[in-house]
Amino acid sequence: MNKYLLNGLYGLLALIGISAFAFKVFQPIQVLPRIRLSPAFDMLDQDWKRLTNEDLRGQMVLYTFTYTNCPVPCHDIDKTMQEIQARLSEADLGETKMSFVTISFDPQNDSPLALRAHAEGLNADPQQWKFVTSPNETLLKTIIGSGFHAYYEKNTDNSFTFDPTFILVDGWGIVRGEYRYQTEVSTVDRILRHISVLADEVQNSTGPQKVAYEAAHLFLCYAP
């Protein structure tokens, strides 16, 4: 009987190993990494209304960073956001809410009025896509630079040098996706795919299924 128990134990260890390996290889559940906490902020939107990170709790948010006087190719950022918003129905969001926030790092020129004109020029849905900034430039730099890890720097001619960046944040205020390269069509596809993956996790990672989702995090089953 001891021999059987030993065989059983070997079998068990082999099965656990094979299961873990199979989970890692086949990735039955994919997730997005929980990268860091999204920074807290308190800003004014294009309608002169306050928008804080707490207002967005419970919904997925895609952030980007720009300034309205930016010449081409800055417009690609807005185009990418427009395309994602237009194709959002491709992602199965279920009950999960989704918002878009463009943060301007040029508060001297981007008053709420200027932001509104910019938003209207893009036909942005004001309920879903907010354009915000803060007059406190030091804090703005902390929020965008250190909090969202999005680089920007003001030039002597008042233009800005910056890296186009999109940040996907979940309803718990955790950064789940960072997209830092030049905007192309593939970026839109990737972001939309990630929004779907995140919405799946939000809707399904409760009760007994939570174990499977935590296993996916443990085995780094990250969506490509």
Added chain:
Amino acid sequence: MYRKVHLATRKSNMNVPVQKYMKTRILLSIFVVVLGLAAGFFFFRPPTLHGTIIQSPEPSFDFMLTGIDGDVSLSDFRGKLVLVYFGYTFCPDICPATLANAGQALRSMSDRQSEDIQLIMISLDPERDTPQKLAEYVAHFHPSFIGITGPEEKLAEVTSLYGIFYEKHPGTAATGYLIDHTATLLVIDREGYLKLVFPFGVTTKEIADDLKYMLRQ
């Protein structure tokens, strides 16, 4: 031909008890494996911590604020698990409830375990919370707790980078102004990386279970 038939018959006769024996053995093995698998899943299942796990690729922001014994920074506690909580001493309910649960969680552990954990409360109310007052306040919950604060600009930076929103609003004549704030309890690991975020309402047992698990890592 005869020989062949004879051998086949003999083999067939011998196989009856052998096949039965093999069948029992296989069934028993399957039973043991299934039982072991169930036990293995129970004992080796992925940790379902009560807090949300963060896989941060970089260390947490290293703040430096002032406590009763002078400047305190996060990096002073490398080698320990650090619980970071943002609140204020006039906080009517949320802060005392969370700090009391954290204090109880530490008391439920062995001395060796609790010595490896440091709770830091960062006051969002530097106007009223002096280092002296903070030290007296946090000691009510656990003697090891530390209370620190700093000027508004510094607090704005620290809170923003830890995802903590806060704002003052009028209270009663008795309480003075109140401060609404994000009420999460953060856990920084021994190497300074944010690892766990507890939501408000986390219980003593949940804190203790998760911290014990993290201490074993």
